[in-house]
Amino acid sequence: MNALRDKTVVVIGGSSGIGLRVAQLVADEGARLLIVGRDTGRLQAAQADLQARGATVGIHQADAHDHTALASLFDELPAFDHLVSMIGDVMGGGFIGADIAVIRHVIESKFFTNLRIGQLAATKVREGGSLVFTSGTGGRAQDACASYVGNLGINALVEGLAVELAPKARVNAVSPTWTVTPFWRDVPPAQVEATRAHFEQVIPLKRTARIDELASAYLFLMNNGFVTGQHIAVDGGIMLGA
Numbered sequence: 152m153n154a155l156r157d158k159t160v161v162v163i164g165g166s167s168g169i170g171l172r173v174a175q176l177v178a179d180e181g182a183r184l185l186i187v188g189r190d191t192g193r194l195q196a197a198q199a200d201l202q203a204r205g206a207t208v209g210i211h212q213a214d215a216h217d218h219t220a221l222a223s224l225f226d227e228l229p230a231f232d233h234l235v236s237m238i239g240d241v242m243g244g245g246f247i248g249a250d251i252a253v254i255r256h257v258i259e260s261k262f263f264t265n266l267r268i269g270q271l272a273a274t275k276v277r278e279g280g281s282l283v284f285t286s287g288t289g290g291r292a293q294d295a296c297a298s299y300v301g302n303l304g305i306n307a308l309v310e311g312l313a314v315e316l317a318p319k320a321r322v323n324a325v326s327p328t329w330t331v332t333p334f335w336r337d338v339p340p341a342q343v344e345a346t347r348a349h350f351e352q353v354i355p356l357k358r359t360a361r362i363d364e365l366a367s368a369y370l371f372l373m374n375n376g377f378v379t380g381q382h383i384a385v386d387g388g389i390m391l392g393a
């Protein structure tokens with residue numbers, strides 16, 4: 152029995168990478184999908200992919216960082232059972248040399264945009280549904296300053312929203328660490344490979360994640376009705392290292 156059959160699932164960031172893989176797994180379970188992204192070509196390609204798997208898929212073009220556009224998006228969305236947010240820009244490096252504007256953007260992206268998504272989603276999520284956000288692990292504060300703060304913000308957000316939305320709906324997050332996905336599309340391939348080799352060394356399990364290991368964690372959090380307020384690290388134990 153597929154718990155997601157005939158459910159409506161919104162994936163903000165469902166046109167690429169981890170979010171697209173979540174959408175594919177959700178489609179295979181028989182859910183209806185609404186996917187959101189900025190790039191129309193990417194959305195249309197994902198829609199064709201998901202329709203080929205037999206899913207009913209609506210696409211919405213919106214930049215989640217524009218909170219007016221976000222409010223219009225939620226005005227258009229029907230009530231839904233589950234929402235996944237893949238939103239969260241990142242940065243590397245420590246606090247001292249960093250540009251405050253970049254720090255502000257990353258915290259705006261990771262915390263305030265997901266906070267706004269949570270506020271808007273609270274009015275549309277159905278009884279028994281869930282929200283799943285995307286946090287992150289891997290960098291220490293001095294290595295990934297605003298990403299680290301933003302991830303702490305998301306982790307606090309899911310705890311607060313979980314209590315505020317209970318018992319109607321559950322709220323959780325998945326925390327990936329560095330993984331090869333199209334997220335790094337603008338980085339030269341040799342640099343991506345060097346970073347992958349670095350993480351392979353520092354992750355206790357001595358490899359980076361397979362995308363299905365990440366995507367399946369989102370489905371677990373949608374399907375398990377007794378988990379709320381949690382952020383699940385799917386990171387090979389990277390934060391346990393020296």
Ligand SMILES: NC(=O)c1ccc[n+]([C@@H]2O[C@H](COP(=O)([O-])OP(=O)(O)OC[C@H]3O[C@@H](n4cnc5c(N)ncnc54)[C@H](OP(=O)(O)O)[C@@H]3O)[C@@H](O)[C@H]2O)c1
Nearest residue numbers: 164166167168169188189190215237238239329330332334
């Ligand atoms: N890959 C990693 O190493 C890694 C590690 C830790 C955490 N994460 C987090 O995982 C999440 C997804 O990453 P990914 O690797 O799957 O990246 P990806 O392949 O680039 O996918 C990101 C998805 O989100 C959409 N998106 C991004 N910004 C958006 C915005 N402002 N408004 C609407 N849609 C937006 C993208 O579509 P458009 O670009 O067309 O808008 C795309 O569908 C991110 O939050 C990232 O920080 C990734």
